[in-house]
Structures are given as C-alpha cells and as structure tokens.
Amino acid sequence: MTLSHATLVLLLVARIHGTDAAVRAAAKRCAKRLPRSKRDVMFKVVDSRSPLALVDYLADEL
Incomplete structure (x- = not known):
C-alpha cells in the first residue's frame, strides 16, 4: 500500500x-500496511x- 492509497481510503x-x-x-488499519517512513500522517x-x-x-488542500 502506498500513501496515495491510504489517503484515498480515508x-x-x-x-x-x-x-x-x-x-x-481506517487510519489505524492503513498505518499497519504502510512503510514506517509514511505512517506519520495516519x-x-x-x-x-x-x-x-x-x-x-x-x-481541500489536495
């Protein structure tokens, strides 16, 4: 999973x-599947x- 996928899920x-x-x-579930360097947003x-x-x-910021 990438950060883009996790953002789309949210x-x-x-x-x-x-x-x-x-x-x-959902953020908790996505954080488990992201690389450690990308988990901070979740x-x-x-x-x-x-x-x-x-x-x-x-x-709004996207």
Missing part, C-alpha cells in the same frame, strides 16, 4: 461513513481530536 471512509470513529479505525489522523475535520481539510 477520503472514501469520510465520504461514505462520515464519522470520526470510522475515519480513526498517526496524526488517529491522534486528532476530530479526524473527520482533519480529513476534510486534507481533501
């Missing part, structure tokens, strides 16, 4: 489920107070 989960819990769970989403808002912000 965007889709945010769009389909629309909850902080779903986004946080951990920031997991540790965020509002993961859904953070993913929305990331989507």
Whole structure:
C-alpha cells in the first residue's frame, strides 16, 4: 500500500461513513500496511481530536 492509497481510503471512509470513529479505525488499519517512513500522517489522523475535520481539510488542500 502506498500513501496515495491510504489517503484515498480515508477520503472514501469520510465520504461514505462520515464519522470520526470510522475515519480513526481506517487510519489505524492503513498505518499497519504502510512503510514506517509514511505512517506519520495516519498517526496524526488517529491522534486528532476530530479526524473527520482533519480529513476534510486534507481533501481541500489536495
């Protein structure tokens, strides 16, 4: 899995489920499959107070 794939997963989960819990769970699953050097973005989403808002912000900046 690449960082692009993980980002796409987060965007889709945010769009389909629309909850902080779903986004946080998806970020945890993706972090396990990414190389260690690319996991920091996923951990920031997991540790965020509002993961859904953070993913929305990331989507706006793409």
